Amino acid sequence: MRAPRWIWVRPEAKTALASGDIGAILACYRRITGLTQAALADHLGYDPSYISLLERRRRTITDRAGLTHLSRALAIPPHALGITDDDSDFQAAAQFGDSTIRLADIARQAGRAAEAADELWPLIARLEARLTEGRVDAATVHLLARARTTFGVCLGHVLAEEQQHVAARWTGKALALADQLDDAPLHGRVLRMHGNELRKAGRTAAAIARLTHALDLTHSHGERGQTLLLLARAAGEHGDAATFDAAITDAHRVDGEGGGILLTPFTLREARIRGLAATGRLHQAARLAEQQPGQAAPAPQWAAIERATTGHVLLTVGDTTTGCEALGQSLATAGELRLPHQVQRVLRTARAAGEHELAQRAEAELSRLRRPYPDTKCFGK
Structure with a gap:
């Protein structure tokens, strides 16, 4: 037994x-x-x-x-x-586990997601081995759930679109652990991150379900605002105008009261532009895209995301000059930060608009970035 x-x-x-x-x-x-x-x-x-x-x-x-x-x-x-005695080495390592995860989050937000993933992997391997040995205590499970979540989010930054399912798989593995714990705040955070990675992997209906569940478990003011922002993005991409409108309106309300690093006027503007365009309100999206963001991006990768969204909308309504300029800026930032999926967004938009020179630049950048990071034989399990 x-x-x-x-x-x-x-x-x-x-x-x-x-x-x-x-x-x-x-x-x-x-x-x-x-x-x-x-x-x-x-x-x-x-x-x-x-x-x-x-x-x-x-x-x-x-x-x-x-x-x-x-x-x-x-x-x-x-x-x-x-x-x-048997646990002394592990207990010492666990004391550094929380710091490792926090520093990885900081590195990811600073545009160093690949570096953050590399730092997290030894901790995850150690914790996974402990569970395999049958030493399943609450502290280990809690730490591993957080590490898996942050690792999956980091992968979501550095993997190409066709590999985004790997990032969603890792946040899903984190959710399997969070389901075992009596910790609603942790459960809500993992659901939020897993929902966003599912969205990036193209599973928008599942993303909406996870993010809606996260809202039910999340009572922190700032984290509710961040969840609403991600829900708005997922609903917009799914074409669900009603859910998008409700979520983006509530997110704006929370932002006015202080919603944390992810929820800012910059990110809200990007989410609104993208959602309006995706739900058939292209001209409203274009009017907003023509306005300057008004503040700096909260993290380097958001500059690439916003420029790609703005460029796509402006090119679609015929503003070739400004649209290509925005896409060029996105391409430069995405290349510098090694964000292949943002390069792929630029490439798709440029091809659809017949902007061959820009598309060729994006293809060259994608070829440079396209390598199996991390090795899916290891991290894709």
Whole structure:
């Protein structure tokens, strides 16, 4: 019999583990699994009466061999039983895990997504190995969910359009972990990021469902605003005008009260232009695109995104000069930041408008950037 994989991340299990009481831990294990004392004793190789004595605190286990046996047989995190030597290296690494994820987020927002992904991979590999060994404690699962999410978002920046499903797969793997935890804020954040990666992979209906669910779980003012912005983008690309209008209006309202780094007048303008064009209101989109953003992009990649969106709309309504200029600016920024999917947006628009010189430049840039990053044999699992 193998211990249920997620037993020790449940709220009631976390309480038992925190007590460090072997009797409480065993009783909790039996409650969740439905095992009798006799069945648990058989699994552990103990006499049923000994299990009863342990649960009633009439006996305890203090020797290292006995504690290690319990840990391995029931997948109990060793540190919960006071076994620290086996976990000392991991505990030290975990202390740096939070910093690694935070620094990766900062690097991604600064336009260094490839570097951020490289920094995250060793941490993810270490945490994945721990789960494979059966050491499934809440702290590990929480840290790995965050690491997988940030890693997937980083991949979403550096992968070409046809590889965006890999980024969505990694944020989906993060969601599978978040589903096991009693942590609504984390669940909401993972849903938001997974929804956005699904949108980029072309699965807009699924993206809308995930982002709508994220709104239900998110109560932080700033994070609700960011979720609304991403929902507006997904709904616009899906052609759902009603959902787009409602989400973008609510996002504007939140922005007026301070919505965080992702939700700014710059990003809202880009989302509105793109959504209006995608829902059949091209001339409204063009009028907005003709206006200057009014503030700097909140992150370097947003400059490439906004210029590609503006160029597409202006070229579509016949403003060739300004549209090509905007696309050229997007192409230069996307090349510098290694954003192949933004180069592909420029390439599509240039081809559709018959702008052959610009299309050739985009093709050359895409050829330079198009390499399997990261190696899908490893990261695409």
